[in-house]
Amino acid sequence: MTRALRWVNPLTCALAWAALGFGNGDASSGGGMVSTGYLDVLLLTYAAGAVVLGVMALIRHVGGPRWPLVLASLLLVAALAIMTWQYRSARTMNVVAALVLITGTVLAARERAPGSTGVLRPTWRLVNWLASVLDKPIETIGPVRSRAAMRKNTGSFRPIFGPPAEVARVVDERIANVPVRRYEPAGVQPGLIVYFHGGGWVVGDVVTHDLPCRALAAQTQRTVISVDYRLAPEHPFPAAIDDALAVTTALANEHQVVVAGDSAGGHLAAVMARKCPTIAGQALIYPVTDCAEESPSYTRYGEGFFLTRATMRFFRETFLPDPATRSHEDASPLRGSSLKTAPAYVLLAECDVLHDEGLAYAKKLEAEGTAVTVDEVSGVIHGFFSMQGMAASREATARVASWIRKHLS
Numbered sequence: 395m396t397r398a399l400r401w402v403n404p405l406t407c408a409l410a411w412a413a414l415g416f417g418n419g420d421a422s423s424g425g426g427m428v429s430t431g432y433l434d435v436l437l438l439t440y441a442a443g444a445v446v447l448g449v450m451a452l453i454r455h456v457g458g459p460r461w462p463l464v465l466a467s468l469l470l471v472a473a474l475a476i477m478t479w480q481y482r483s484a485r486t487m488n489v490v491a492a493l494v495l496i497t498g499t500v501l502a503a504r505e506r507a508p509g510s511t512g513v514l515r516p517t518w519r520l521v522n523w524l525a526s527v528l529d530k531p532i533e534t535i536g537p538v539r540s541r542a543a544m545r546k547n548t549g550s551f552r553p554i555f556g557p558p559a560e561v562a563r564v565v566d567e568r569i570a571n572v573p574v575r576r577y578e579p580a581g582v583q584p585g586l587i588v589y590f591h592g593g594g595w596v597v598g599d600v601v602t603h604d605l606p607c608r609a610l611a612a613q614t615q616r617t618v619i620s621v622d623y624r625l626a627p628e629h630p631f632p633a634a635i636d637d638a639l640a641v642t643t644a645l646a647n648e649h650q651v652v653v654a655g656d657s658a659g660g661h662l663a664a665v666m667a668r669k670c671p672t673i674a675g676q677a678l679i680y681p682v683t684d685c686a687e688e689s690p691s692y693t694r695y696g697e698g699f700f701l702t703r704a705t706m707r708f709f710r711e712t713f714l715p716d717p718a719t720r721s722h723e724d725a726s727p728l729r730g731s732s733l734k735t736a737p738a739y740v741l742l743a744e745c746d747v748l749h750d751e752g753l754a755y756a757k758k759l760e761a762e763g764t765a766v767t768v769d770e771v772s773g774v775i776h777g778f779f780s781m782q783g784m785a786a787s788r789e790a791t792a793r794v795a796s797w798i799r800k801h802l803s
Contacts, residue, residue: 515773515774518773518774522698531705537627537712544597545601548604554784556784558608559608559609563578569640569645570641570643572622573600575619575622577611579616583614584649584650585650586617586649587614587618587651588663589618589655589659590623590653590659591603591621592655592777594706594709595626595634595661595709595712596626596627603659604620610795610798613791614799621638621641627712631725634662638666639665639666646670646672650802651670651673652677652801653667653676654794654798656679663678664678668730674736674801676735676739677797678752680743681748683748683752684727688703688747689749691748691750700777701776703747728754728758732762734762737765737766737801738759738764739798740753740755740756740769742768743777744770774786
């Protein structure tokens, strides 16, 4: 069913009940079977039914659950049966309207959110739909406008992003001449988390990823250092890696460090784990691990799941304009020659183009002797870790924080 036709179902349900109301009204008034007052109540009931059913079908259209639509349909079908029995002169109109109603309801109940394969959780289907409406593809509007839009949208929807976690101090500074943001929680304990934000090495900064960094600092009681590394296309590969390495090396020389990051930041954290053997652990949140080939999840979730195949290709081509560099182990950690590194926590989103390469990386780490914890969150999209207002995000953050505390103790 095309996207345009998806709007037919709510309209079909509403129009069916509106026609049914008028049909009963005409038959009733013509036959003198009911009083004018009762007829008004009857028409009002059908009008209300049309609105309720239309709204339920619309909720289903944007990815909501089926049960409100089904319940409303059953109640209205019961009302239809009573009216058909009482006003037999309107039986033909009632039966026709009922067939249209049932058809529209069944189609709406079977409908999936645009681009969905039906695996997203109901609440995440709605989030996914909102993201598709509000976010313009970076390959269409370009990096500058996309960066501004990402900053503007971050944290603007409190039910999705949630309130910022309380920390004792937030300071912008420089480490190894690289800008960073330091989060110090109350009752801070020894050990540091060096965090690399996501955004395809092209967008994102310490502002757009403020919420997860605050959450990790508060829940681990460790200082978080969020690295504001240079971005492509102004600074392509290996600029981001150089900045990440400068900060990580400077801190690992004096502190016990866990590196962490999401998406492109997960890629940087994985590279740091290989280059800095003294770090205590790596928390990789739906990381990019292969820039040379696309895994099967690029096909399964390439469209309609927030991060698209086209956007990832844009990121890859912008960060790595020379195709020859994409197989380098610093660009594709999955292709590294030796992956015996610090213990790893790999958090994956099920409905994500990066799912399969993240899982493949975890399996390769484990095969080479690295202790690995894989945490796959079903029914969520790429980027969910930053959406701290959502239960799945908060629960995942708590698990990551618990793992980090263990490896910094």
